[in-house]
Amino acid sequence: MLMDLYTENSDEMDTKIKKYLRGEGANLEVLKDKKLKGQLAAREELYGKSAKAAAKAEKWLMPSEGGYLEAEGIEKTWRIKQESIAREVDILSSKNQYDIVLPELGPYTLDFTSSGRYMAVAGRKGHLAVIDMKNMGLIKEFQVRETVRDVVFLHNELFFAAAQKKYLYIYNRDGTELHCLKEHGPVLKLQFLKNHFLLASINKFSQLHYQDVTTGEMVGNYRTGLGRSDVMQVNPFNSVVALGHSNGTVSMWKPTSAAPLVKMLCHRGPVSAVAFHSNGHLMATAGMERKIKLWDLRKFEVLQTLTGHAKTMDFSQKGLLATATGSFVQILGDFSASQNYSRYMGHSMAKGYQIRKVLFRPYEDVLGLGHSMGWSSILIPGSGEPNFDSWVANPFETSKQRKEKEIRSLLDKLPPETIMLDPTKIGTVRPSRKKEQPTKQEREAEMEAAIAAAKDIPIKKKTKGRNKPSKKLRKRQEGVERAKRPFLEQQMDEEESSKKKRLKLNEEENQLPKSLQRFARKKAT
Amino acid sequence: MKVKVISRSTDEFTRERSQDLQRVFRNFDPNLRTQEKAVEYVRALNSAKLEKIFARPFVGAMDGHIDAISCMAKNPNHLKGIFSGSMDGDIRLWDIASRQTVCQFPGHQGAVRGLTASTDGRILVSCGTDCTVRLWRVPVATIMESNDSSDNSAKPLAVFVWKNAFWAVDHQWDGELFATAGAQVDIWDHNRSQPVNSFEWGKDTVISVRFNPGEPNVLATSASDRSITIYDLRMSSPARKLIMRTKTNSICWNPMEPMNFTAANEDCNCYSYDARKLDEAKCVHKDHVSAVMDIDYSPTGREFVTGSYDRTVRIFQYNGGHSREIYHTKRMQRVFCVKFSCDASYVISGSDDTNLRLWKAKASEQLGVLLPRERKKHEYLEAVKNRYKHLPEVKRIVRHRHLPKPIYKAASLRRIMTEAERRKEERRRAHSAPGSMPKKALRKKRIIQEVE
Numbered sequence: 001m002l003m004d005l006y007t008e009n010s011d012e013m014d015t016k017i018k019k020y021l022r023g024e025g026a027n028l029e030v031l032k033d034k035k036l037k038g039q040l041a042a043r044e045e046l047y048g049k050s051a052k053a054a055a056k057a058e059k060w061l062m063p064s065e066g067g068y069l070e071a072e073g074i075e076k077t078w079r080i081k082q083e084s085i086a087r088e089v090d091i092l093s094s095k096n097q098y099d100i101v102l103p104e105l106g107p108y109t110l111d112f113t114s115s116g117r118y119m120a121v122a123g124r125k126g127h128l129a130v131i132d133m134k135n136m137g138l139i140k141e142f143q144v145r146e147t148v149r150d151v152v153f154l155h156n157e158l159f160f161a162a163a164q165k166k167y168l169y170i171y172n173r174d175g176t177e178l179h180c181l182k183e184h185g186p187v188l189k190l191q192f193l194k195n196h197f198l199l200a201s202i203n204k205f206s207q208l209h210y211q212d213v214t215t216g217e218m219v220g221n222y223r224t225g226l227g228r229s230d231v232m233q234v235n236p237f238n239s240v241v242a243l244g245h246s247n248g249t250v251s252m253w254k255p256t257s258a259a260p261l262v263k264m265l266c267h268r269g270p271v272s273a274v275a276f277h278s279n280g281h282l283m284a285t286a287g288m289e290r291k292i293k294l295w296d297l298r299k300f301e302v303l304q305t306l307t308g309h310a311k312t313m314d315f316s317q318k319g320l321l322a323t324a325t326g327s328f329v330q331i332l333g334d335f336s337a338s339q340n341y342s343r344y345m346g347h348s349m350a351k352g353y354q355i356r357k358v359l360f361r362p363y364e365d366v367l368g369l370g371h372s373m374g375w376s377s378i379l380i381p382g383s384g385e386p387n388f389d390s391w392v393a394n395p396f397e398t399s400k401q402r403k404e405k406e407i408r409s410l411l412d413k414l415p416p417e418t419i420m421l422d423p424t425k426i427g428t429v430r431p432s433r434k435k436e437q438p439t440k441q442e443r444e445a446e447m448e449a450a451i452a453a454a455k456d457i458p459i460k461k462k463t464k465g466r467n468k469p470s471k472k473l474r475k476r477q478e479g480v481e482r483a484k485r486p487f488l489e490q491q492m493d494e495e496e497s498s499k500k501k502r503l504k505l506n507e508e509e510n511q512l513p514k515s516l517q518r519f520a521r522k523k524a525t
Numbered sequence: 526m527k528v529k530v531i532s533r534s535t536d537e538f539t540r541e542r543s544q545d546l547q548r549v550f551r552n553f554d555p556n557l558r559t560q561e562k563a564v565e566y567v568r569a570l571n572s573a574k575l576e577k578i579f580a581r582p583f584v585g586a587m588d589g590h591i592d593a594i595s596c597m598a599k600n601p602n603h604l605k606g607i608f609s610g611s612m613d614g615d616i617r618l619w620d621i622a623s624r625q626t627v628c629q630f631p632g633h634q635g636a637v638r639g640l641t642a643s644t645d646g647r648i649l650v651s652c653g654t655d656c657t658v659r660l661w662r663v664p665v666a667t668i669m670e671s672n673d674s675s676d677n678s679a680k681p682l683a684v685f686v687w688k689n690a691f692w693a694v695d696h697q698w699d700g701e702l703f704a705t706a707g708a709q710v711d712i713w714d715h716n717r718s719q720p721v722n723s724f725e726w727g728k729d730t731v732i733s734v735r736f737n738p739g740e741p742n743v744l745a746t747s748a749s750d751r752s753i754t755i756y757d758l759r760m761s762s763p764a765r766k767l768i769m770r771t772k773t774n775s776i777c778w779n780p781m782e783p784m785n786f787t788a789a790n791e792d793c794n795c796y797s798y799d800a801r802k803l804d805e806a807k808c809v810h811k812d813h814v815s816a817v818m819d820i821d822y823s824p825t826g827r828e829f830v831t832g833s834y835d836r837t838v839r840i841f842q843y844n845g846g847h848s849r850e851i852y853h854t855k856r857m858q859r860v861f862c863v864k865f866s867c868d869a870s871y872v873i874s875g876s877d878d879t880n881l882r883l884w885k886a887k888a889s890e891q892l893g894v895l896l897p898r899e900r901k902k903h904e905y906l907e908a909v910k911n912r913y914k915h916l917p918e919v920k921r922i923v924r925h926r927h928l929p930k931p932i933y934k935a936a937s938l939r940r941i942m943t944e945a946e947r948r949k950e951e952r953r954r955a956h957s958a959p960g961s962m963p964k965k966a967l968r969k970k971r972i973i974q975e976v977e
Contacts, residue, residue, distance in 0.1 A: 022555055054553040063537070063550060067530040075526055085528055093532040134535070195560050236559050278556045317556075365530040381530045389552040396538045401547065411571060418563035426562045427913055 016055035021047065023424075066318065067365040067381035069345070078330075078343045082378050089379065095136070096366045099376040102127070107356040108370035109150055113157050114194060115393035116362035116384075120160045121375055122151035128162055130173055133361070134395070142175040149230075152190040154199070154213055155409060156402055161199060163187035168201060170213075183218060184209045188230040193239045195414045198255060200241050202232050208241070210255035210416065219416050220255035231271055235297075237280020238423045244271030250285055254419040261421055264300055266293060275313040275321065282339065284321055286310035292323060294341060303339050306332070314367075316360040316383035320344060322367055324355040329369065331380055347378050363388045363395055447487040454483035569913035572906035573922040575889075582852055582888035584871070587624050587881035590615055594875030596639055596693075597862045600663065602646025604867050609875055610637030616651055618664070621871070621883060629678045630661050639694030641703060648682070648715065650703050652691035658705060659684050660715065685718045687711070693733045698741050702758070706731035710746055712758060724756055726763045733775045737800075739783025745800070747773035751973075753788055755800055766976040767803045769796075775819045779843060781826025787843075789817035789831055792971065793939070795841065803975045806968040810841045812848040814935035823865045823886070830872045830886075832860030835932055838874045838884065851926050852884050 025044045031037045069085070071077045086094045102108070105123035112119050118139070119131045126148055129141035146165040153160045154170070159178070161170045168187045170179040185203040192199055198219060199211045206228050210220035224243060231244030240261060241253045248267040251260035267287025275284045282303070283295040292306040292313075308330070310323035321332040321341060333344030349355065349371060357370035361377075364384045369376045388395060397405070418426060438446070457479060459472055509520045540547055555561070592613035600606040605621045614633035617626045635654035642649050642663065649661040660682040689708040696703040702721070705711045710731055711720035729750035737743040742758040753773050754766045771791040779785040779797075785807065787797045795810040795817055815835035822829045828849065830840050836857055839848035858877035865872055865886065872884040885892070895903070913919050928936070954962045 019555065020553060057551065057553065062552070064531060064533065065529075068527070070527040072526055080526060080528075084526065085530075088526065088528045089530050090532055092534065093530045096530075195564065239560065278559075280559075363531070379530055381528050384531055385552070385554070385557070386531050387552040388550060389554075389557055390547075390549045392552075392557050394550075395533070396535065398547065412564050412567055414560065414563050414567055418560065418566075423560045423563055426566050427916060 013052075013055055013059070016058055017048075017051045020051035020054040062387045064386040066386040067384070069381040078346045080345065082347060085379050085381070093365070093379065096364065096377055097379055100374040102374040106374060107354060107372040108375045109357045110359055110368050110370045110375055111152050111160070112359060112361050112368065113153050113393075114362060115388070115395045115397060116364050117395045117397070118153070118157040119361075119368065120151045120153055121370065122148040122162055124148060126164075128171070128175070130157065130160065139173055140175045144169075149188055150190045152192050152199075154192055155194060155197060156406060158402075159213075161190055161192070163190050163201065168199075181211065183221075184211070188228070189232040191232055191234045191241060193234060193241075193419075194409075195412075196239060196255075196416055196419065197410075197413050198239075198416065200232070200234065200255075202229060202243060204228060208243070208253055212416075214410065214413065222253065222258050224251065224253075224260075226251065229271075231274055233274045233276060235276040235280060235283075236278050237276070238421060239419045240421060242274050242276070242283070244274045244285065246270040248287060250274060250283075252421070255416040256419070262300070264295075266295070267291060273310050273313040273323075275315050277315045277319055278317060279319075282315075282319075284313055284315065284323075286313055286323065294339065296339075304341060306341065311355065312358050314358050314360055316367075316380070317362060317385040318383055320360070320380060320383045322358045322360065322380070324358045324369070327351060327353040327355060327371070329355065329358060329367070329378070331367070331383075333382075345380060349376065360384065362393065443487065443491075447484065450483040450487070451480050454479040565909050566913055566916065566919075568906065569909045569916075569919050570922070572910050573919050575906075576910075577889075577922060577925070579891075580888035582850070582885045583854060584883040584885060585624050586856075587619050587626075587883065588879070589617060589626050590879045590881075592636075592879060593859075593861060593877045594879065594881060595636055595861055597864050597873065597875050597881070598640035598642050598649070599864055599867055600642050600646045601644055601867065602642075606663075607864065607866075607873055607881070608640050608642065608649060609862075609881055610640045610651060610653075611879070612636040614653065614655070616640065616649075616661075619881065621866070621873070624883065627677065628664050630659075630681070631678055632659055632681055632684070633657065635690075638690075638692050639705065641694050641696040643696050643703075643715075644699050650694050650696060652694045652705050654690040656688065656690055657684055657686050658691065658694070658713065683715075683718070685713070687720070692730060695734045695736050695744070697736050698738050700741050704734045704736065704744055704746075706734040706746055710734060710744075710756065722758065724763055726754055726766060727752065733773070735776045735778055735786070737778050737783055738780045739778075743800075745776050745778070745786055747776055747788065753798075753803075755803075765800075765803060767798070768973040768976065770971045770973060774817060777820045777822050777829060779822055779826045779829075780824055782843075785843075787820055787822070787829060789820040790971075791816045793817065793833075793835075794971075795820060795829075795831060796968075796971070797843070804969070804972065805966075806972070808844055809846065809967050810848070811846060812839055812841075812851070812936075813837070814932055814939055818860060819862045821864045823869045824867055825869050828886075830863045830865050830874075832863035832874050832876070834859050835935065836860065836876075836929075837932060838863055838872065840872065840886065850888060851928070852888075853929055853932070854882070855929075856880075857882060 026040060028037050028040055069077055082097055086097050105125040105127040108121050108123050110119055110121045117134055119133055121129050124147060126144045126146055128144060128148060130139040132139055144164060148162050148164050150163040151160055158173050159170060161168060166186055168181040168184040169177055172178055184201045185205060187201040187203045189202050197212055197214045199213050201209045206224045208222045208224055211218050226245040229243050229245045233242050235242060243251050248265055248269060248271060250264050250266050250271055252262040253260050266285045267289060269288035271285055272288055273286040281297055283297050286292045290307055290309055292308055292310055293302050294304040296303050309325040311325050313323045315321055319334055323330050327349040329347045331345040332341040334341050354372040355369055359368045360383055361368055365379055365381050367378050367380045459475060461467055509517050512520055590611040592611045594609050595612050596610045598608040607619050607621055608616060610616045614635055614637055616630035616637055618628040620627045633653045633655055637651055637653045639652045647663055649663050652658045661679055662682050691705045691707045693706040694703060701715050703713050708730060709723050709725040712722040713720050727750050729748050731746045731748045734744060734746045745753060745755050747753050749772055751772050752766050752768045755764045757764045773788040773790050775789040776786055784800050785797060786800060787795050789795050793813045793815060796806040797808040799807055813833040813835055815833050817831050817833050819832045820829055826843060828840055828842050830838060832838050836853060836859060838852040838860055840850040841848050856878060860874050860876045862875040870886050872886050874882045914923060
């Protein structure tokens with residue numbers, strides 16, 4: 001019994017350690033340099049130790065445990081209503097279930113800060129608000145009296161950007177307009193890249209802009225050339241921006257290249273939503289042709305195709321996928337650990353509500369919904385990461401901590417060149433570009449091409465007896481011989497060297513006594 | 526139905542009173558920190574840049590001698606004292622902290638060539654070209670504290686007059702003996718006016734002598750006949766001798782690996798030897814562009830400092846082929862002597878321009894007491910920098926040193942010369958019978974022979 005417990009524990013620890021090891025260690029067996037081998041072995045051991053320490057810390061020191069929802073008997077989790085969940089959970093959590101009805105100014109879109117403490121909401125008719133979610137206090141709300149298409153927080157809750165009718169504006173928490181970014185044009189969708197301090201926007205003319213918000217420098221300005229699109233999502237794993245287009249392609253962009261990194265045809269109809277899992281390997285796309293597809297971004301292959309519309313999608317920190325269409329939200333979950341998403345929960349709003357945005361609140365089991373009649377929030381147990389890291393995102397941040405964090409994150413600001421499909425490549429060795437020997441066929445083809453070229457050289461017309469056909473023929477043959485010669489010489493050299501090698505091998509073999517000759521080393525080829 | 530959702534009460538996650546420390550929670554999940562490699566790289570790059578910005582190694586000059594500094598000695602028992610002797614016969618004791626002379630030891634008629642202190646730090650031994658060895662009582666620490674007595678001068682305990690001029694002196698570790706070098710190697714006792722023992726191997730002048738820190742009876746000397754000799758006091762004759770192509774100016778034993786020593790050679794290089802195996806150098810430390818005049822190991826044994834005739838001071842790793850650091854100033858002339866301080870954090874150089882100069886051993890190190898958090902941060906940045914030191918941008922910044930023009934030119938000239946020599950040898954080898962000109966490693970090339 002004790003043994004059993006022990007093995008189970010060690011298995012659990014192993015999986016945890018694997019998570020912190022961040023991939024396989026280097027293969028040291030192939031190294032010939034003893035000194036380097038020793039150094040690397042010491043380093044690998046250190047990595048192993050730190051992974052173990054991290055796994056132990058995760059097991060014993062984490063203050064809170066994740067949420068869950070389990071059905072009993074013939075119950076199904078997707079039949080469980082929000083009201084019944086509200087009856088079971090504590091008062092503090094049940095406060096996270098609410099509907100704010102503001103019928104005039106919708107539909108609403110929303111955004112959370114990285115710690116999940118603050119929420120910015122924007123109604124299409126010009127209503128902007130910042131809300132403290134901890135005490136549900138309204139920090140500021142104001143009316144800009146023009147269309148607002150999107151809103152996004154910058155690096156902390158003090159600043160947010162709003163895409164308005166003609167231009168992009170940056171406001172501070174008090175509602176003061178700080179900047180009007182005219183260069184972006186009429187922006188449809190906004191994203192903020194936290195590590196790089198880049199504000200990415202796509203406008204009506206399908207231009208993608210990247211602007212550094214610390215220096216104000218426009219880092220990139222690219223025409224996508226694929227038509228108007230308002231589907232845009234940042235991959236949190238590598239900060240690559242994905243755009244969904246009306247011809248069914250999803251293109252991925254980085255600020256340092258004018259051409260997309262990836263252009264993949266995902267759907268037969270227009271792409272309506274894109275979402276990324278936080279581990280960077282999984283992408284969900286939804287098309288107008290009633291398909292939701294899950295993609296493996298390492299191989300760019302479909303993992304799973306589901307049927308259904310989705311106007312908007314979002315992955316939670318724990319990997320639940322929320323999809324919404326009309327007034328219905330469906331939550332999909334991956335419970336078999338084989339990336340096979342199935343129904344987990346569902347929620348219907350009142351008839352006639354059009355959901356415009358679903359967004360999981362970080363570090364909470366809460367899903368925020370922006371819709372045509374205001375915004376709502378529902379409980380999705382098991383969606384959020386239960387343990388936050390004070391140095392990454394702290395929901396209980398004091399203003400002093402916020403100031404310090406701002407400085408620290410500015411010092412660690414990444415240059416735009418670090419955005420790439422595989423960010424783990426940084427700091428690794430570039431593989432040597434070995435020159436490949438041309439194959440025999442290729443060489444022959446090359447020779448033939450050279451001969452043909454030599455034959456095609458026009459021969460000048462000479463006067464008085466020098467223009468004989470025999471002479472012409474000889475000249476042409478000479479040209480052909482000249483073209484052939486380097487190839488033939490190379491061939492001869494190679495043959496000679498291989499002959500020498502064979503001879504040497506034979507000699508070695510002959511030196512051995514007859515009985516041992518069969519153990520002589522075989523030729524490599 | 527079983528259900529649980531995350532619910533955090535503010536009381537549990539924030540401090541109770543305003544005097545308490547803020548509570549910190551950690552979660553090391555890699556998914557929470559995206560692009561961590563890029564972040565680490567940026568940190569490494571920034572710390573490399575900061576290190577360059579904060580690299581201010583020169584602490585101060587100690588001015589007072591009226592002729593070139595020829596030798597220095599550390600006081601093993603007192604961290605902030607250092608003795609220096611100059612070419613006009615002046616010996617001074619300096620307080621490094623205040624950079625002032627504490628005490629003077631007048632008496633020598635000619636240049637002082639050797640200085641050393643006994644291991645307990647009570648007796649100072651000096652010798653010079655006036656053929657005398659003088660023993661001095663080192664003033665006690667209390668006198669050193671009061672810096673009002675600037676013209677404090679001491680009288681010698683004893684003066685031993687001998688037949689020949691002296692070039693160097695070194696005191697035995699934990700013993701009563703000291704050795705002087707001149708026409709021969711003489712071993713003296715504190716209480717005898719004549720040497721208790723003397724050694725001679727060859728007729729040339731011995732120019733430096735050092736006792737082994739691990740084995741008190743073993744000493745190494747170098748002579749102007751290009752030899753390095755190892756003596757054992759328990760035997761009546763010298764033990765081993767190594768003859769190199771050029772003269773060795775100074776020798777220093779590695780205090781942590783006392784079988785190894787490093788020789789500062791006239792041919793601009795330093796050679797680390799294992800005293801048990803003298804047929805091959807363990808490491809050749811190249812970078813100086815003129816003769817290396819003096820060498821001293823850090824007490825940690827991981828690095829050593831060299832002073833050179835090319836007016837620079839360099840710091841090498843004990844196993845590194847090239848220097849980690851180069852120090853120079855416009856006013857510093859030929860460096861004749863260098864010392865590492867006893868806490869391994871400073872380097873002192875004495876040069877032709879009559880000044881002692883005090884340098885930090887790590888150019889960008891923050892002096893003074895560090896808070897634990899500060900120290901941790903420094904350690905982290907050091908580790909990150911070490912991890913990404915191979916990347917071109919980081920490497921470029923960390924490696925770059927500004928060199929004075931003459932040294933830069935001389936270094937490039939030397940590079941051209943060695944390259945030409947190498948090419949010539951290669952061609953010779955190609956045109957001679959195979960095997961008649963075997964390749965010789967640089968570690969062996971400069972050794973002529975080893976004599977038992």
